[in-house]
Amino acid sequence: MSLRTWMVRKVKNIDYKKMNNIVNIIHENTGKSKLYIKYDIFRNFIKRGTGYTDYFRGDYINLTEKEKDTFINTKSFYKLLAYLNDDRYKIILKDKLIFNMVFKKYLKRDYINLNISSFEEFKDFVKDKDVVFAKKPLGEGGHGVSKIDIKTCKDLKSIYNNLIKNGQILVEEAIKQSKELNEINPNVVNSFRIVTLYKDGEVYILNNALRINQDTTDVIGCTNDLYCSLNEDGLIDSNVIDDYGNVYTEHPLTKKIFKDVKIKGVDTAFNMCKEAAKLIPQYRYIGWDVAFSEKGPVLVEGNEWPGYGLIQFYKLKNKKTGHLKEVSDILKEEMKNINL
Secondary structure, three states, rough: OOOOHHHHHHOOOHHHHHHHHHHHHHHHHOOOHHHHHHHHHHHHHHOOOOOOOHHHHHOOOHHOOOHOOOOOOOOHHHHHHHHHHHHHHHHHOOHHHHHHHHHHOOOOEEEEEOOOOOHHHHHHOOOOOOEEEEEEEOOOOOOEEEEEEEEHHHOOOHHHHHHHHHOOOOOEEEEOOHHHHHHHOOOOEEEEEEEEEOOOOOOEEEEEEEEOOOOOOOOOOOOOEEEEOOOOOOOOOOOEEEEOOOEEEEEEEEEEEEEHHHOOOOHHHHHHHHHHHOOOOOOOOOEEEEEEEEEEEEEEEEOOOOOOOHHHOOOHHHOOOOOOHHHHHHHHHHHHHHOO
């Protein structure tokens, strides 16, 4: 897809309700007129490829032009990934079946491919499991994922046939979430995004974000989640926010106090992603999704086109510099090779 096509598609797919909600929030926070805010959003999109969500998350209305230069936007992210990532290797991350084969060491869970498995093999796979998850290999953003409670199933054959019919041919053993995450929200496996960058044989952690579901939904990423970042000791080192920048001191469902949270294995998760990234050095920039299980950190998936907006949301750490600076600090002189 060309850059022009991508930008045209973004304009066509504008969610005007969400954009107006964001404009209202900026208006309330700054006192600037809604008409000016919409004009400035449009101006920054034309000049920088910055969408209204990027504009809001970066707090562009309060940034200088020099500060804006440190933020990733639609144009720069497209060009950055085109330079860093060899497209021929994208399928390793994009196809969940291939991903599971390449990174099996880091999954720590069983899975089965229904494309090559009979009903008897499927029945044998699930017989000792309470819950499994069925996925479309090319599904994104939590879509195409179904939770199946095996203990309550009365007709496994129908389930098997329907999964194949729906293209949900990857069936995985459920991840049993760690005690620390269950105390925050036990209804879903909350995911931890770790962004890595490969350079000259070394892998660097650029940023991270823990995504926490607010409600009882059993699939992450389909609701207005909460977000924060963690340090190597497992402590929250940022604000805990939602998509609209509201700050939370406790989880709205479980009332868990966020300042008391300590997640075991964050340092292990960082090292695991560094190891995994070295298995695919041709793809230098990757967003890994990690779960904290009873067995320790496990890989859930790798994203060939990871969202960048969350990790440069100014409300997390009240920073006035963006993700492009984090990339530039690692690449240094190599940045001159990228025509942003």
